[in-house]
Amino acid sequence: MWRIGVDLGGTKIEAIALSPEDEAVHRTRVAAPQGDYAATLKAVCDLVDRVAAALGDAPIAGVGLGMPGSHSPKTGLVRNSNSVWLNGTRFENDLRARLRYPLFVENDANCFALSEAADGAGNGFHSVFGVILGTGVGGGLVLSGEVVLGRNRLGGEWGHNPLPWPDENELDAPLCYCGKRGCIETFLCGPALEGQYQALSGERVPARTISERAEAGDVHAKAALETYARRLAKSLAAVINIVDPDAIVFGGGISNIPGIFSSARAALPDWVFSDCCMTEFRINRWGDSSGVRGAARLVSMKNGLPRGEPW
Numbered sequence: 001m002w003r004i005g006v007d008l009g010g011t012k013i014e015a016i017a018l019s020p021e022d023e024a025v026h027r028t029r030v031a032a033p034q035g036d037y038a039a040t041l042k043a044v045c046d047l048v049d050r051v052a053a054a055l056g057d058a059p060i061a062g063v064g065l066g067m068p069g070s071h072s073p074k075t076g077l078v079r080n081s082n083s084v085w086l087n088g089t090r091f092e093n094d095l096r097a098r099l100r101y102p103l104f105v106e107n108d109a110n111c112f113a114l115s116e117a118a119d120g121a122g123n124g125f126h127s128v129f130g131v132i133l134g135t136g137v138g139g140g141l142v143l144s145g146e147v148v149l150g151r152n153r154l155g156g157e158w159g160h161n162p163l164p165w166p167d168e169n170e171l172d173a174p175l176c177y178c179g180k181r182g183c184i185e186t187f188l189c190g191p192a193l194e195g196q197y198q199a200l201s202g203e204r205v206p207a208r209t210i211s212e213r214a215e216a217g218d219v220h221a222k223a224a225l226e227t228y229a230r231r232l233a234k235s236l237a238a239v240i241n242i243v244d245p246d247a248i249v250f251g252g253g254i255s256n257i258p259g260i261f262s263s264a265r266a267a268l269p270d271w272v273f274s275d276c277c278m279t280e281f282r283i284n285r286w287g288d289s290s291g292v293r294g295a296a297r298l299v300s301m302k303n304g305l306p307r308g309e310p311w
Contacts, residue, residue: 001061004051004101005296006044007108007289008032008067010083010135013040014289015047017055018296022119024289026054035085045098052101062102064298066111066291067091068136073153080160082136082177104298108291109138109156110147112284115294116249117142120285125246129156129239132291133232134252137185141243146301159185163231164238165271170231184235188228190253197224211257228254229263236264237271240279247280251290255283 005024007014014029028050033039048063069081071092078086092105113122113130122128122142132138137159141148148155162182163170173182174192186192190207198204201220205213214221236248250261265281272279284290 001059002055003061003296003299004048004063005111005292005294005298006047006063006065007111007292007295008040008044008065008083009108009291010068013043013047014292015051016289016292016296017051018293024293024296026051027289027292032083037085037089040083040086041091041094041098044095048099048101060101062104062299063099064104064106064111064295065095066106066108066295066298068108068138070107070153071105080157080178084177102299104301106147106295106298107138107140107156108132108295110140110149111294111298112138112251112291113140113142113156113249113294114147114297115286115290116251116282116284117145118294118297120249120290121282122247122249125280127243127245127247129243129245129248131158131236131248131250132252133188133250133254134190137188139239141245158235158239159183159188161238163187164234184231187231188235188254193224193228193254196227197221200224207253207257215258225257225260226263229260230267232260232264233267234271237268240268240277241271241273245279247282249282249284251284251288 003018005016011032012029013032016024017026018024030043068083069078072079076090078089078091081087096103109132112132116122116130117128128142130140139156139158141156160178160183163184174186175181176183176186193207194204197210200223210221214225261281268277286293
């Protein structure tokens with residue numbers, strides 16, 4: 001049967017239909033409503049209806065949705081979303097009440113990891129850690145094709161651990177939206193890279209421009225990317241020391257910057273607790289549609305993903 005996937009992002013909402021043969025069709029997207037919970041619910045429902053209409057009479061097994069943050073297994077309320085207007089809501093329940101299909105909701109980074117492990121850059125590996133580096137920093141862990149959720153549904157949440165082995169100039173850590181200081185996200189998100197370049201050059205430009213300027217020989221852009229790569233290496237070394245995945249697959253806007261991952265990969269041995277480091281670094285196969293493909297795959301997982309206690 002067909003599955004509909006929805007990727008709810010901070011700036012856009014995307015939907016696709018995934019065929020029984022895993023072919024993605026009828027891709028459509030809209031701008032995400034900013035700060036408006038009711039409008040967000042309506043936008044998701046409208047996209048699902050649009051994709052369903054395009055499928056005609058084809059049978060639809062359900063809708064999978066990837067979102068920033070997650071639902072608490074204790075209360076059922078959204079927590080830890082950088083789309084902060086979702087926090088404290090019963091988003092999944094409210095959306096389920098509006099849709100006519102079975103609904104499966106999971107963190108967007110978990111959807112990304114699931115997609116890339118299934119038929120993307122992580123295909124063929126037993127353990128895959130999926131990393132999203134964009135407006136925020138997310139992660140998801142897949143073992144033998146199954147998303148690792150964890151007892152507290154925090155599997156893969158590396159972005160809200162402190163930056164490991166901080167240099168002296170990193171001790172005065174910035175405040176994160178989560179309320180703590182020094183989270184990895186505050187050092188590795190796109191705005192952090194832009195801020196690092198601004199501190200060196202006095203000019204704030206998008207991450208893509210920083211990459212272009214580095215290639216053109218801009219010393220400040222090169223220095224900002226070198227600092228970013230060093231911080232990325234330290235942060236991922238902590239993940240490797242605990243999980244030791246076969247492969248790390250990268251997504252998000254930062255993944256489009258050439259050279260940054262080879263620099264981080266080369267620096268890993270300085271912090272990995274081993275006499276060798278054979279972890280594979282891979283750039284995602286499916287681009288910014290990887291998350292929505294993974295969301296659609298939620299529908300076909302056996303009995304969906306476990307929910308713990310009923311809400």
